[in-house]
Amino acid sequence: MALLEVRDLSVVFRSRGHQRTGEQPVAAVDGVSFDVAPGQTVGLVGESGCGKSVTAMSIMGLLPKRGNQVTGSARFDGTELLSLSDRQMRDRRGRDLGMVFQDPLSSLNPVVPIGLQVTEVLERHQGTPRKQAAMEAAELLDKVGIPDPRRRLSEYPHQLSGGMRQRALIAIALACRPRLLIADEPTTALDVTIQAQILALLAELVRDTGTALIMITHDLGVVAGLCDEVNVLYAGRVVERAKRHDLFAAPRHPYTHGLLSSIPRLDSPRGERLVPIKGSVADNIPWQNGCAFAPRCPNAIDTCVEVTPEMAVDPLVSRRLLRCHNPVTATQREALT
């Protein structure tokens, strides 16, 4: 059974006074469904604004109540997270659900020592006395690869390097051994060499502790190294879901294909051209009128701007779900290379 079952999750932003201005509410997340099994690593991939972070925030209950309308369902181990009270959600966050954020410097409180930022979670959820919590915190810091952890406890975020800060954030998120960890672009703000270290650390921790991981990223390279299953999001909806190897071997949705062709690969033949996706999200059409990606899609046919595509099992490749009227074929992929 799945640890987390997200069904038809939607988040609608309502700007203040939208009724007066006649402004249409914007759906940042538009009926997203996916599962995460215990110990599994699932990727949510897409460009910025596709709704991947909002999805994570709504699962964590971190979206401001005002101006956001969350519908659908997110069941965690059988409990409906979306209907929990604020207090019940607070009890879960940090204990069952941990989260790691993008910018480690701004995500740590600059005026509170690292130690306290770790121990306060232990105190809150496990009632660990302060002294013992400090020992545990030092162990945690040691486990995420921070050297000389005892000394670090009394240091402040600005005294650590970027990579160390992200390790500290991971230690905080994992302090109470949550069963699900959500990592929102955890390597985007870091140097490339540090990125690899942090990814390796996450992979190791997930393997050792059996924690399920939702990896949110715009970077397919991150997905390639870490995820068991990948959900590609576009304009608030999942457009393709596949096992990692299937996806990289044969992307079927033109958007996924575009993402893959627009990043350089070491194994690609010399002289191969990078093909960027044309246009930008600003060209999107509403899902109600067809496929949001159609205006940017090289494969678009007339149906694409008339009929909304539904998520369906790929007729060619099983084990894969696809939301497309005219998927990329093997012949097309060959033609490009």
Add this chain to the structure above:
Amino acid sequence: MTARTDKIDELAQRAAESDAGVSLAAAAWRRLRRNPVFLVGAGIVVLFVVLAILSPLLAAHDPADPMLGDQVVRARNEIPPPQPGHPLGGDQVGRDLLSRLLVGAQQTLLVGVLATLIGLAGGLVLGTLAGALSGWVDTVVMRAVDVMLSIPGLLLAVSIGALFAQPNQYTVILAVAIVQIPVFARLLRGSMLAQRHSDHVLAARALGVRQRAIVFRHMLPNSLGPVIVQATLVLAIAIIEAAGLSFLGLGNPDDRLPEWGQMLGQAQNVIDSHPQLAFWPAGCIIVVALGFTLVGESLREALDPKSRR
């Protein structure tokens, strides 16, 4: 002291960071037009200015004429009550209160505007000198400014006001104005320093534009935002501080042309028996000061690209 100076510098810095120019002004105006705070403030200010300009026409009586003097009974502490033709009654020597308030608008505006202009001009000279020339000029000017800033504003104004043997309208204006010079000077210098290393100034320098042209055509215009904001706030401060000077007996004793602060200051001796003599001018001062403050604060908001509130 440093905290205060830092605050001013920070404002200047922020303004310099914002890419000044037509687009910013246009964007600011767009934001302002929809801001109710600005609209209320601007409404008050416009009404006040129109009133001040038209007041000689609007006032039914000569503000200096004790036409109701026969109704003043000193022994019984009586002053003329409201009556036909004199809706607010008379003041402590029998002059028409409404006419005095109306004409007072003009004098009050004069005090506020002159004090702000003098403070601004002084600050402009000092701040531009320090900011543009740097080196020892900067050091000397800024040390002097720091010393002046270390005396609380009103206390400095009172000290200056007391310098003059015979206080009059202009000594009051000067006292209030001088206090504002260091504030403007610091604001301008900070803004210019922040710009000295900005791209557009470096570009102008690289193109061989002369120092004077850089200062006057590039650096000064870009410092205008915070200066305008500060000037609007100073208009309110000047009016309130002029009232404070009058209250301390350092105001303009010549009350043939009344000013609200002066009326309020003079009312202190009769406030127990005739509070209306204080309430009317005080109310006017509060509303007008509030108007300028609202405009100033909403301008600051609109011109600050970082503010979202």
Add this chain to the structure above:
Amino acid sequence: MLRYTVRRLLQLVFVVLALSLLLFAWLRSLPGGPVSALLGERITPESRARLTAELGLDQPIFVQYFKFLGRAASGDFGVSTGVQPGDSAAAIFVQRFPATLELSVLAIVIAIAVGIPLGYLAARRRGGLLDNLSVVGSLIGVAVPVFFLAFVLKQVFAVELGWFPTTGRQEGGLDATRVTGFFVLDGLITREFDAAWDAVKHLILPAIALSSIPFSVIVRITRASVLDVLDEDFVRTAESKGLTTQVITRRHVLRNSMLPVVTTIGLQTGALLAGAVLTEKVFAFPGIGQALAIGFERRDYPVLLLLILSAAGVFVLVNLAVDLSYAVIDPRIRTGSGGGR
């Protein structure tokens, strides 16, 4: 940190010296002068010349200044000619300073104790009724002349309702024992609680009037600062840890939003000192402010010089303390490095 403190203290010495020279030259050029003030109407050229020589006013101004500096170093700032003729300026300062300090401390305590929570709540309920009220209130608070507010408070709560005394520091009939010069403290030390309570009652109205401007500014700055901090990523991190609202508020939001508020509190001591001149006059409260008001009226140089100088000194000292307190609040300043390594 130590070097910084020493440098700031040297700066303070410079400011006070420069100020003393400035004020000295300034006050000497005040019209009328102390001789006229002392002799009043019955002035003859002979008596004027004699008194001028007696007071040393016939010597060149820089000679007067250096003589003054020398005497000042030993605590002698001259004799009052107007406020309390015959008393030494230093004695007047020592006698009146506790009164103003009591008043200012109560005023700033009121401003902080009400202003910071109000600013915080306004930010938390942004756009709500409380928020709008506090924003409007804080704007009006700055626009009301302090002495007018003092008048209104006195008229309503002292004269009409009779809840508080109208003037002074303490009822004369109480015959309270004096120990420190701080009447409230004296009452507590000597266990004359009626005297302490009476002194408090005398303080309340002037303190409220005096706190109006600092209060307004503190509300506004706290609100803006809390709004800034609430948007910060680390608050989201704290939420993601499931911490209680109480811990998030205290440890993560308030601590980070206090820096600009502390700066503001330091700056507002200037407004307090200036406001004291006006408020103390309204309530005939025998503090420094009232002495300054009378001093200006009667051209009492020695008293004016000492009092303005000490006001500036206090202002600069408080702001030095504020700068140093940054280090307590913000470890980035304490450990002397800005961003990352």
